[in-house]
Amino acid sequence: xxxxxxxxxxxxxxxxxxxxxxxxxxxxxxxxxxxxxxxxxxxxxxxxxxxxxxxxxxxxxxxxxxxxxxxxxxxxxxxxxxxxxxxxxxxxxxxxxxxxxxxxxxxxxxxxxxxxxxxxxxxxxxxxxxxxxxxxxxxxxxxxxxxxxxxxxxxxxxxxxxxxxxxxxxxxxxxxxxxxxxxxxxxxxxxxxxxxxxxxxxxxxxxxxxxxxxxxxxxxxxxxxxxxxxxxxxxxxxxxxxxxxxxxxxxxxxxxxxxxxxxxxxxxxxxxxxxxxxxxxxxxxxxxxxxxxxxxxxxxxxxxxxxxxxxxxxxxxxxxxxxxxxxxxxxxxxxxxxxxxxxxxxxxxxxxxxxxxxxxx
Numbered sequence: 001x002x003x004x005x006x007x008x009x010x011x012x013x014x015x016x017x018x019x020x021x022x023x024x025x026x027x028x029x030x031x032x033x034x035x036x037x038x039x040x041x042x043x044x045x046x047x048x049x050x051x052x053x054x055x056x057x058x059x060x061x062x063x064x065x066x067x068x069x070x071x072x073x074x075x076x077x078x079x080x081x082x083x084x085x086x087x088x089x090x091x092x093x094x095x096x097x098x099x100x101x102x103x104x105x106x107x108x109x110x111x112x113x114x115x116x117x118x119x120x121x122x123x124x125x126x127x128x129x130x131x132x133x134x135x136x137x138x139x140x141x142x143x144x145x146x147x148x149x150x151x152x153x154x155x156x157x158x159x160x161x162x163x164x165x166x167x168x169x170x171x172x173x174x175x176x177x178x179x180x181x182x183x184x185x186x187x188x189x190x191x192x193x194x195x196x197x198x199x200x201x202x203x204x205x206x207x208x209x210x211x212x213x214x215x216x217x218x219x220x221x222x223x224x225x226x227x228x229x230x231x232x233x234x235x236x237x238x239x240x241x242x243x244x245x246x247x248x249x250x251x252x253x254x255x256x257x258x259x260x261x262x263x264x265x266x267x268x269x270x271x272x273x274x275x276x277x278x279x280x281x282x283x284x285x286x287x288x289x290x291x292x293x294x295x296x297x298x299x300x301x302x303x304x305x306x307x308x309x310x311x312x313x314x315x316x317x318x319x320x321x322x323x324x325x326x327x328x329x330x331x332x333x334x335x336x337x338x339x340x341x342x343x344x345x346x347x348x349x350x351x352x353x354x355x356x357x358x359x360x361x
């Protein structure tokens with residue numbers, strides 16, 4: 001059993017606000033793989049992460065509630081599950097869910113009042129991670145907790161992602177874009193462990209999210225301009241950003257030697273210092289080598305590939321996770337952490353589907 005002193009709540013972003021991407025005209029949380037919505041897959045996976053104390057889903061209540069009330073998922077719940085209505089954008093969803101996770105918070109939430117509450121960590125992840133494993137999330141949390149910082153972002157090396165590529169040209173597969181830095185080529189794993197109250201410049205995260213598709217020149221130019229002109233930025237950051245962006249461009253077009261030369265000055269230490277300054281917090285990267293959490297579904301091509309190779313990729317991730325970390329943790333019913341079942345926070349009240357005898361506990 002995991003040490004409960006290191007447990008953290010997990011918040012699954014399933015909203016449809018600005019910057020979110022729809023696939024097949026739908027919220028990605030509702031897209032099915034193997035007959036199961038992606039949101040249900042992520043919530044079920046988190047039940048097996050010992051370091052996760054409870055799960056909160058943020059998004060449109062009307063469409064997400066049926067997914068979370070499905071009998072198959074309810075039978076797998078071992079941790080408290082809460083559904084919170086979405087707010088205007090990703091950053092508000094993250095902040096408002098944190099305000100409702102504080103002890104004895106009312107339905108409208110509250111701000112932290114003590115240093116202990118300001119130090120509360122929250123695991124944030126997206127809903128479109130069908131190949132994330134509990135071992136990968138567990139390893140990320142454990143490694144993050146070993147660092148003296150307030151924000152950790154997961155990275156996965158290129159070598160861990162090659163099994164998701166097409167086997168042969170024209171066959172289903174997902175080809176990744178990477179951050180090209182001195183230590184190698186890495187992909188973001190969509191895992192964030194954050195002390196939200198210690199982010200001095202939270203709005204910058206929303207900017208980065210809305211302009212995250214760096215293959216689009218307009219997004220790259222907007223971010224470069226803001227790095228140069230806004231608080232916490234500077235021309236030196238723009239220089240490193242341009243080197244990393246150019247290295248990625250060369251990498252995607254097959255000019256690997258040139259990409260290697262361009263990325264050489266972009267070290268982890270410099271990037272962490274830049275991110276810490278931009279966000280006004282203590283920021284670090286955490287590398288995990290399993291890889292499934294780095295595969296998000298952002299378009300119909302990737303969705304088709306995931307559906308076509310679902311069984312193969314799922315089995316591969318399970319083998320890789322067991323080889324690196326060990327067998328999947330057995331699901332344990334939450335002990336002393338609150339009743340297990342779906343709660344729905346509506347505007348000024350909480351509706352609970354938990355039986356009365358469980359509610360009283």
